[in-house]
Amino acid sequence: MKVLIDITEDMFSRINEVNKGSSLSSFILVAIENQISLEREQQTNVIEFDKKIPKPPENIKPNPPESKQPQEVKEQIEILNNPLKYEKLTGVPLKNPIKNYYIWGQYNKFFAMKFAVRYLAYMQLQNNSEPVKLTEFQHKCSRSASKMKQILKQSDEQAGRIWGEGFSAGLPEGEEKSWSRFIHHFIGYADTQGYQVGSISDIGFIVIDKGCVALSPYGLAFAKTNNPILDTNPFSPVLFSQEEQEFLINHLKNNIPVEWKGIQTVLRWIETGMNTPDTLNAKFSTLDSKWTEKMANTYRTGMLARMFDLGFISRKKIGVNANYVVTEIGKRMVGKT
Secondary structure (H helix, E strand, C coil): CCCCCCCHHHHHHHHHHCCCCCCCCHHHHHHHHHHHHHCCCCCCCCCCCCCCCCCCCCCCCCCHHHHHCCCHHHHHHHHHHHCHHHHHHHCCCCCCCCCCCCCCCCCCCCCHHHHHHHHHHHHHHHHHCCEEHHHHHHHHHHHHHHHHHHHEEEEHHHHCCCCCCCCCCCCCCHHHHHHHHHHHHHHHHCCCCCEEEEHHCCCCEEEEEEEEEEECHHHHHHHCCCCCCHHHHCCCCCCHHHHHHHHHHHHHHHCCCHHHHHHHHHHHHHHHHCCHHHHHHHHHHCCCCCCHHHHHHHHHHHHHHHHHCCEEEEEEECCCEEEECHHHHHHHHHCCC
16 A cells, blocks of 8 residues: 655655665654554553564475575585584694683674684585685685575564664675675684784684684684574574573683673663663773773674674664663673673
């Protein structure tokens, strides 16, 4: 059904100020949906996002429909599935201690890190369990990750996940610029002075040396943990298994305690009512006096995205504004030592 409406020039300008990246019709439809929900929930005046991601329809099979799944995608899913012959792999000792500091905001998705270490495990097994050339890992992993991105975008669409909560976030699109971002932020590289750069390097999952890369003991342990998407069903309604969550929590607590304590601090802030992007951004600068406003914003968005991955927070929406909420799992983490 089509409905014609008149809007003033002022209202049109105001819509354009806040509406970025979508059509006017989409914006209006979202506004209508929000208002309907608000009217239905007058007593609380709150629209709450689903705390649990909806399960896919019963007729969804472990793999996407054949028409949407090229053979190369099927092959790469099979490549990453357990069981891999992990007993043939040995973690390479870290050259330097893990940096005990807040994880950079651009390293915002743990699943992207999981995909990278699992793919490296596969490549090392194909190379007689030896380290592999870094450039080859960068090239093959980024392109395989872009295929996984397409599967998870289908999953996001079918499950109705909103922007910022999609499982496909962090993985690259099928283009050179996106692959480059994925390589720099997640796969990693060595800079001109030989220092390792990238999320899985920073948190101690890989070792880059003399143009080659291999899993560290931590990276190998993370690669071994079962993942519901990579090992069971690409359309899984959950991103991580309990085993993976426990591994990441323990890794942060034991090896990056500054980050872990920061997460606990942010959970306390949210519980006490500082639960909007603006209020949290103002507080984040107190975590490090050297951070500029822009840096604090970057660290905030990254940490909150990773906390969402771990199931520590969800979001509620009032009108067009989203507020963060600490989940039951998150509440248990506040005092966890």
